[in-house]
Amino acid sequence: MLRFKVIIIAVFFLSVLPVVNAENSLRPEAKVSVNSVIIGDHFPYTLSIIVPRNAVVTFPRPDSGFGSFEVKSFQEKTVKNTYANNAKKVEGVYLLAAYDLGNFTIPTMNVSIQDGTSKRSIVFPPLEVTVREVSANAADKGDIRDVKPPFSIPYPWKLIAAVLAGLAIFSAIIFALIRYFKRKKAVDEPQVVIQLEPYEEAKRKFESINAGSFLIDEMYKEYYSSVSEVIREYLQKQFRMDALEMTTSELLVATKSFKLTWETQDTFRQWLQSADLVKFAKHFPTRIEGEEYLVQAHSILDQFYDVYKSRMETPSHSQGL
Template structure:
């Protein structure tokens, strides 16, 4: 009994020993937020065992930030496989690395679970200086932008090469197409010679050879005898040829028709049944086709020749048709070239838009009028009386508006001046007007003056006017009123509507009246820059100065 029990224990220990095991360890049980826990899994197996360690983005609540390569340590006839994982967590607390499944020889063995602690990072605000968060700094690419232009140049070069090849191919094709044959027999014999010079069947292209050979014969019969040979089957063609021979009294022997039929049937077998004739059979078929074409040509009754004048007229018509065809081909070639060049330009623009953005292309290549105003040479000048001093991208031009005044207004006004640049249909519009009265007048309601100015714009085509008002002071403290907002201007001539942003400044003095109006397309960042620069430069001259 003792021996049996001892044997049982021995066998049990062997079974337990033979069961695969996974040893689990971690480099530390406590770490700071974001620091790495290194989890190690070990297994001891024989050399024939297959082991598969898990691959996952998370082990429980911990994130796997690194999956290291498996280390293999040979111990006699066995291998110790070591797999390590880098784990981390960005919240403090106590966490459990769960049991991890390892597949050994198709069986799943689990590792041990381990508890780890993630601690907060303590910050001593008394000893450690605190700083404001810095703005995001744009990092320039170390390569710069030169490679974009190199890429675009390369694309243009490739497109240019393709254009050259395409045009060359068209020209080669045209050279073949412009060959004019006087008679169908001349065309057929020439094409047979060209077919032989290609050496198709010698290269193994038997199907192509028979296809071209029979097409030459069919095309000749269609042009010479006027039956639909190209669209007919072999049996339909032979039957049509026999009928035409009787109707047109062609001197065709049964042998000629049968030889032609043999070649056509052979071609059908080659094209559809993948039959491969021997070399001598191909030679015989070539002779049959050539002899059939010559025999058919000789069998056609002679036609009374046209007189010289009619023949000349026919030749002229043929030449005219040829020249028209060449002209059409030239036009197609020019249009194709222009289209490809435009395509190349669009590809280049597309590359710039993709890498640099549409605004960059619009501002630097297509052009942006208000950007030109921003970057141009500005002018600082006085306008009118009492004078308005301001800086503008262009010199303002004087216009005469006194003709539109009523007699009553003319009696009150001593001097009126108006200066403008652009118009309401342009990208930027500025108006400066000054009025000096003959005698001192009560201070007007500037908001009502602004309303009258906007009402005048309505008469010119402005709609949907949104108005906001506030006070405006110049750098030297002269106070006025500002009206600003948006409007839609309808250009009735071009049937186009544009949404504009506007600002109106109005100043009233004892014996003078000054007004500045600026407009630009809404959303135009350069127009906004011009407007701000102009308004920031405004200064006024009072009547006393």
């Protein structure tokens, strides 16, 4: 009978002991890194508990209410194989911040533990935290000081003047050398002058006159004189006659030997006389007449050039030219 009672008592203690050990093994803890923080600073608030390895821990949601504190982030961490009897330590770390000054309380927190079919709730005690202003520390008050008065820095005027003078002299020497070598190069290099044929030269002068503003500015006397002078200069260079000094009559007599057609000779005569009338203010042409005068000059130049080419094909004339 006594043996039976001992067995009953042993079974009772064996059934109650795991429950007591389980309650004691939870070891819930709530803590903050500091009890006094500066307004706006972030600080961690940690809830930790030791539970069986297969248990599921549910921490309060970040928006479930933390009093005057604002939750910036939340992280759940598990430390395995740290404790005996297949236990694990689970931590819920909240990053908090406060934006009001004073003493505030982080309220009690309820953590739910699900272990198989068993579910329980653990209550974590409240914590006091003081939120202070930035300059609360006496050591910090000395950081803000009055602005020091300005002070003068001695300026090395003599050194600056010497440097500027040296730069000026150096620049003058470089400029003189560059100018000297440019002049020397210009003297040493032979000047290449391209001599155009009289016909090509006359054509270019006509183009220059046409591009000018004689007709736009109604400078008809200068215009007619310039155009007629191009033809006279061509005759003087190409046929070696003193055409620039000849009168209209003398020039017509001198060109009779060219054996021009009667129409060409008559056109040339009228063309020369038109220039004389304008030059001596006996005729005031229009702009259209001036443009036609240049067209006739091109045609007359081509006629004289044909005469020159035909003479070059004749041996007797080519020797004379």
